[in-house]
Amino acid sequence: MLYLQCKTPGVNTLELAERLQNAGVELDAEATKEIVHVISLIFSRAAAQSCMSAEELVTKLAGSSSKWSKQALQAIRHVWNEQGKLVVTAEDAKHMLTVGQLVDLQWKLGMAMSSDGCRSLNYLYVTMVLKVANPSGDIIRRSFEMTIPQFQNFSKQFRELAAVLEMV
Template sequence: MAGLESQLAAGFENSIESINKLPQDLFAEVCQQIMLYLQCKTPGVNTLELAERLQNAGVELDVEANSRWFHAISLIFSRAAAQSGVSAEDLVVKLADSSSKWSKQALQVIRHVWNEQGKLIVTTEDAKHMLTVGQLVDLQWKLGLVVSSDSCRSLNYPYVTMVLKVADPSGEVIRRSFEMTVPQFQNFSKQFRELAAVLEMV
């Protein structure tokens, strides 16, 4: 158990180091987006777009590091919301006490964002009544035709590529893609229409 705690502590320290590398304005914008997600005003934060923007700003962080610091900030705001009544000053003091690695700029952003929007976060009691499954943000499909293959004898058959963007319970938007045959897609489409009809009656 002690080994797990030290790994978690090391992961948190690494997240703080990643946060300190971020441009202050971009970090503030992401904190605002996380707050909007926690207030149930948006389905999530597009971390793929965030990674591109960081790269354009000259910040070199891998996908895992981006995901870690994003989840760390989400967790900080969620836990602070669970302790209703935590002031921005108290939150920043607790964070500074938890690690000496926090930069003054990062703590200023957290203080400002929490002070402005912390009271608007959905409370833990409300969150219990919400589903903790991913939310579909976008669905795209494309019809294609297989014209060559090393392993298949019969070619020239159509297929459908589906691309889904889903916000997971932490608010991170992830992208998933898969292929279907045309009959599979027709069945999928039929089930979606049936689902829509049921939802209209609710």
């Protein structure tokens, strides 16, 4: 719900799957990801766009499939009653930028000593790891390496970008 209310940049399905497993629910990361997408679709598309009440939503879900348990429908009714009015609707979403959002940036300095093709490399490099929440809410990790001059250029561009964003 925090993601649908635009209070978090995405849903870390790996962390959620781990939390569920610690609570005794046996779901792998892929199943957790699918559940997050289904819940997101139910709340954002079906309910928020149609301005449904909790009772209408639960009735529609129960009528669409017999696979919904009574407990699941009660949980959906409760969450929709508590948080449903705060969900960003499709009209609000049109005004938002639909690009990934940077969640975390980590870097480390390393030195390449040798390789199969060269006995003595002795050059410094920087490894960057970015966590980005894509528009669907999934958090993905991307990593890459840069030489020191490339990192200095990247850093300079990042500072310039930050200065421009501060003026906006």
